[in-house]
Amino acid sequence: MTITYYGAYGANLNKEEMQVRCPAAKPIEALILVDWTLVFKGVADMIADAGSAILIGIYEITETCERALDHYEGYPWLYKKHYLNVALSRGPTQIMIYVMQEHYDFGKPANKYFQIIDQGYNDWEFDHALLNTALRHSIQNDRGDSYKSPRWED
Secondary structure: OOOEEEEEOOHHHOHHHHHHHOOOOEEEEEEEEEEEEEEEEOOEEEEEEEEEEEEEEEEEEOHHHHHHHHHHOOOOOOEEEEEEEEEEOOEEEEEEEEEEOOOOOOEOOOHHHHHHHHHHHHHOOOOOHHHHHHHHHHHHOOOOOOOOOOOOOO
């Protein structure tokens, strides 16, 4: 069985939600990823941004989990996979993350979706400052071209 390390930064930070999608997923550790930032394009995304940081929850997942996440994340039409080399407490490791396709613009997430992520920040004991900054940025820069998820409507 192949084990993959997956970096969650949006709804999958919520451990209860993640358990529904991937019962075999095991939370491993939290990570601060530098030179990336959390944004909302209707749903969570992370973009390269020198000097910024994003909080990531690392899970150990199985191939079955990855297939379930591919379906949930709308891979490959909504999100694409990106692989990063990071330093975890167990040593250098490659993690897989989902990053949105480029043609979506900034936009406010649905309230219920944001609450799921907010609970995920609680689950991982993350400081909510970066999450709230991303929300404010999405509201201030919403031009109406963000992804509108049928799963997350207000």
